Amino acid sequence: MDTMTADGLLLPWPDDDGxxxxxxxxxxxxxVQACADCGRLRFPPRxxxxxxGSFADEWRxxxxxxxxxxxxxxxxxxxxxxxxxxxxxxxVVELDEDPxxxxxGTLTSSPRRPNAxxxxxxxxxxxxxxxxxxxxQAVTPEVTVVRWALCGx
Amino acid sequence: xxKDRTAVVGIGQTRFAKHLEESEKALACRAVLAALDDxxxxxxxxxxxxxxxxxxxxxxxxxxxxxxGDIIFFSRAGFGGGGSCATVAHLAMAVASGQxxxxxxxxxxxRGSGKRPWTNTTQQLPTPAQWTRPxxxxxxxxxxxxxxxxxxxxHGATRDHLxxxxxxxxNRANQNPDAIMYDRPLTRxxxxxxxxISEPLCLYDNCLETDGALACVVVSAERARDCxxxxxxxxxxxxxxxxxxxxxxxxxxxxxxTGPAWAAARQLWKTADFGPEDVDVAQIYDxxxxxxxxxxxxxxxxxxGEGAAFTEGGALELGxxxxxxxxxxxxxxxxxxxxxLINEGVKQLRGxxxxxxxxxxxxxxxxxxxxxxxxxxxxx
Ligand SMILES: [Zn+2]
Numbered sequence: 422m423d424t425m426t427a428d429g430l431l432l433p434w435p436d437d438d439g440x441x442x443x444x445x446x447x448x449x450x451x452x453v454q455a456c457a458d459c460g461r462l463r464f465p466p467r468x469x470x471x472x473x474g475s476f477a478d479e480w481r482x483x484x485x486x487x488x489x490x491x492x493x494x495x496x497x498x499x500x501x502x503x504x505x506x507x508x509x510x511x512x513v514v515e516l517d518e519d520p521x522x523x524x525x526g527t528l529t530s531s532p533r534r535p536n537a538x539x540x541x542x543x544x545x546x547x548x549x550x551x552x553x554x555x556x557x558q559a560v561t562p563e564v565t566v567v568r569w570a571l572c573g574x
Numbered sequence: 575x576x577k578d579r580t581a582v583v584g585i586g587q588t589r590f591a592k593h594l595e596e597s598e599k600a601l602a603c604r605a606v607l608a609a610l611d612d613x614x615x616x617x618x619x620x621x622x623x624x625x626x627x628x629x630x631x632x633x634x635x636x637x638x639x640x641x642x643g644d645i646i647f648f649s650r651a652g653f654g655g656g657g658s659c660a661t662v663a664h665l666a667m668a669v670a671s672g673q674x675x676x677x678x679x680x681x682x683x684x685r686g687s688g689k690r691p692w693t694n695t696t697q698q699l700p701t702p703a704q705w706t707r708p709x710x711x712x713x714x715x716x717x718x719x720x721x722x723x724x725x726x727x728x729h730g731a732t733r734d735h736l737x738x739x740x741x742x743x744x745n746r747a748n749q750n751p752d753a754i755m756y757d758r759p760l761t762r763x764x765x766x767x768x769x770x771i772s773e774p775l776c777l778y779d780n781c782l783e784t785d786g787a788l789a790c791v792v793v794s795a796e797r798a799r800d801c802x803x804x805x806x807x808x809x810x811x812x813x814x815x816x817x818x819x820x821x822x823x824x825x826x827x828x829x830x831x832t833g834p835a836w837a838a839a840r841q842l843w844k845t846a847d848f849g850p851e852d853v854d855v856a857q858i859y860d861x862x863x864x865x866x867x868x869x870x871x872x873x874x875x876x877x878x879g880e881g882a883a884f885t886e887g888g889a890l891e892l893g894x895x896x897x898x899x900x901x902x903x904x905x906x907x908x909x910x911x912x913x914x915l916i917n918e919g920v921k922q923l924r925g926x927x928x929x930x931x932x933x934x935x936x937x938x939x940x941x942x943x944x945x946x947x948x949x950x951x952x953x954x
Contacts (some may be wrong), residue, residue, distance in 0.1 A: 439701065527709050
């Protein structure tokens, strides 16, 4: 498996627990690991439930809706492929289903533009609490990542 | 109980610089031999060693180079800068329990002239990097910047508060001839106009990557009375890896803004004879400015969300409510993974700091916040 895209971005390198997440995103589904016994969602994925100790899990489909929990705007020094895109915002998004499930992602200007440049949304437009929607971007034939579009844009 | 049963009796360091010619191994040996000389203890008497898991000079190399005797206790503390105080804590436990008699803790690091750890793209750690690095959240500055913006949002902290932290450290470095920023004063204008690294963090919110090494020597309180220098007692020590902690990217914790400091603090104060209000001076891990307000809250110097306001009115300066990082800290003296904070704490309680707090008798030293951490409460 490749560790980088052709243009030099790092690809996720899943562990056994994370692998299902990336299989679902490849199909265009945002799913989060949940305990099959007590039902609690957990992220990042792990072998057993910190709540009840069960090793039985299921991957629950999310709506893809959430809110900005925080964000940074990255400036150089960065790895070369990232420096070319800088400055770019990166957000942590809390999901509507459970605000303690928070995903990191880049922003795109519209759900119809999964391939928009990383700096497509000016940082001045970002506000903590702003509603966002998951967008799926195939970065290689094998890997699809989740990006976030500001709602109403 | 560990309380005051062991003491630091020797400290040593190399020069701090952006670039030093010697290898990390040579620098480690210099710092350790300087610390032993300071203590008046022969290398062959050393029987315990402790360092960071990230230290690249191992026990075999160090022990044979300095001419140590049989080593009967050795220990490594994990999680980067979170391990600094743990090295001393492990030695204190070994010596207090009778497992060893002369312990040396050290850290040698060439990151001023070497590569930044985050540029190592082959080091694709599966968890949690798979959830962050593909999205451009590459560096510790980005990871802490994310917490910083949330902290500013929740508690009304501003860049001026972060500047207060950077300025206090720089002002102390301007008094310390060994500090990298000794002759480089900082102004508010410089800070506000500085280039961004990861907004909301600018250049001056980041520590100085540095070449250098430090070491210190731990013996029993009984033996310490016969040493060359005034002993500095290890009054209380702690490590902290709180429930549901996720490392630097603690975004999945129920409450990401209460980091490992809170867990370490509960243990630290539980076994101490005094509380935060009795601390004369503090050396608080400052890889990034926001770690100081977060740590002030975690260690109980103020309430939750009050850490930024605590920095107002010169509180962190010499003569303020809690002088911090009196050698200049990681932000302005040099960043040797937090070990310089330990030695500066010892200097304060010996009364020999270049920015001495008059009659300082108690000092808190903390290790990396944002990762599993450790802390020391020192007493003169
Ligand atoms: Zn469960």
